[in-house]
Amino acid sequence: ELKVEQNPLFLSMQEGKNYTIYCNYSTTSDRLYWYRQDPGKSLESLFVLLSNGAVKQEGRLMASLDTKARLSTLHITAAVHDLSATYFCAVVSNSGSARQLTFGSGTQLTVLP
């Protein structure tokens, strides 16, 4: 059974600081996704990582994937208040015809002024 673990679960940052959220998963996968969710809202797709060594950047967020270590990171650079949200990573299993996403528990990020 595929398990996805994120840490930290809660993160308070000062504006302007850098931090990294980690996502570990338990079985082989070559597709990993990062989503953002604001309270009471749906999931907004941030990054789709499809191969080992993939790195994508959008604004102050950068995501990377190491399929050998079964690890993805979401790095936040010079945080601003607008980044406050819950961030989820999700993985698709390589086994069989599985296409559904298995989600981590989420990291609730609060950026403080």
Place this chain on the structure above:
Amino acid sequence: NAGVMQNPRHLVRRRGQEARLRCSPMKGHSHVYWYRQLPEEGLKFMVYLQKENIIDESGMPKERFSAEFPKEGPSILRIQQVVRGDSAAYFCASSDQTATEAFFGQGTRLTVV
């Protein structure tokens, strides 16, 4: 191009009633996934459907829950005889045949009173 449309956005049911949640996938998408999100938790996979077929229902509770995706019309998630523990946000996602990326609807927030 409209995104994934879910309705209703909010649904209140008394214990023992039935809840019907609808999902219209993005245009051109034939794969639909239902997820449930309990408060303060990540999304949990429930069921994966293609037109007129249930592909994977490994995440569906064994009783009271059913899903369909008819040839015409939206996908329906049906919960019979709802209980308080069914209160959650239910999200639908759709993808094309490649399933490289799934797009999420706004969700239906079910409250059982």
